Amino acid sequence: MRKVLLSLLLRVFHLHKSSVPIEKKGLIVILVDGLSYDIFKRSLEKKQGSFFSKLIKKGYSVYPYFCGVPASTAATEAELFFGASENIPGFTWYDRSLSQFVRGNRGKSIVGFEHDMKKKANLLKSGSCILGIYSAGATQCDLSGTELNLKSPMKAFRKLHYLLFIFLNPVRLLLTCYLIVISMSMSVYISSKERSKKKLITLLKSAFSRIFLGNIASYIAELEIARETPVLFIDYVLYDEFAHEYGVDDKISYSSIRLIDWYCESLYKTAKKSKRKYDFIILSDHGQTQSRPLDKSSRLENIVQNALNDPSYHVLRTFGFSSPPQKSKNVFLVPAGSSVQVYFSETLKKPYLLGGLEETFPHIIDRLLKNPEIGWVLVRQGNDKQLLMGKKGSVEFTNGRVLKTTGSPFVGLPVDKRALMSLARYASFENNGDLVLFGNIDDDGKLYAFEEHKGTHGGFYGDMTKPFILTDNKSVIHQIKRDDDMRVVFESIRSSYGADKL
């Protein structure tokens, strides 16, 4: 019945079978956005991932791997697809060579960025990309960043014909409706507590669309498998969104894992019926670290404005615009979870070095670090030299390496050598702000987030750099046991599926 419906839909949408020879082994990569290794293991204990457990019984293994800074979807996806993730400091950044802001879900800007990247490979060549940021050579891209806007998913419903899919599986439709109802009631509860009608509308809209979107995306993926696509990538963003809003181990966050587990099982079953033999890799792009938002929504702007000590500058928070305001003196704050990129409008082409910055805004770094919410500030010292300053010490980097540590920049926090090396690489990105601020850890061990996050990422601290990978691919497992750094693990994925070298 299902097979008949899928082939009927193939005809309705005028989709043709893939021209890649059927003997070529297929690959399905499922990304569970934001799910750390520890929470993934806990979800199995809590029986929220029965299909994942089944795979483990079948011989799949689960491992943590190290994604490093900035622990962001935009960087991990780029590393997976292209073997390159330089100059991606978060989900949104000012691109100094393109002279514009780039955001992971903003079609035009990300297409330009992807085009200019120095890639080693294109993992999705002739394949399908669903809800991905980049297209990576895929010939079929649905709901992806290059195509439309991931974080304002209502736009997806312009493609109304996709709504036909929901009738494929009434049971799943019921669970979807259940999650929508729960999520909407939570939205009503939260906004009535805060007495904000505007917040209610935003919450309702996002609650409805994000759950519905995952469901539809999942059916599109099944259609792509029915089309015998050689490689398929799909990103499920549901857990990441719930964990941001309700916390990494909240009940509702776990129930989103259960829904994703269902989606994965459904994809697996469809793949088993295909003439093409598929391998499955399920992984997350980063984890999340428990966090707390700042006390007031305008707090970040106030912190920066006070540190500048110059009222002629206009400090504004942004997620990017195609052409930033030119004339007045602006300071753009681009928050990404536990970090913020700070760009000055007069130095968008050539960022400030520490000397020039301190001359223009005396004691700016000290003034920033005096705030309990700011843990570390990253600044350029010279052309190939950067300095990460903490409250009680600093680390100097040069050419992507650690040069010198002074005092105790991390005061007893478990920041190991590997995290430090990853910070050194990150510090060398030319697209970083003139300043990069990192959230501090409060007395309860919670990380300050610069967005409304109870669980966050975008920095270097805690579970956010420890995502998981579930696979039965022997060479990937062999690699991960020797070194679990994202870059070498992803290289072994690309080479075992013959991703075309460029």
Ligand SMILES: [Zn+2]
């Ligand atoms: Zn996120």
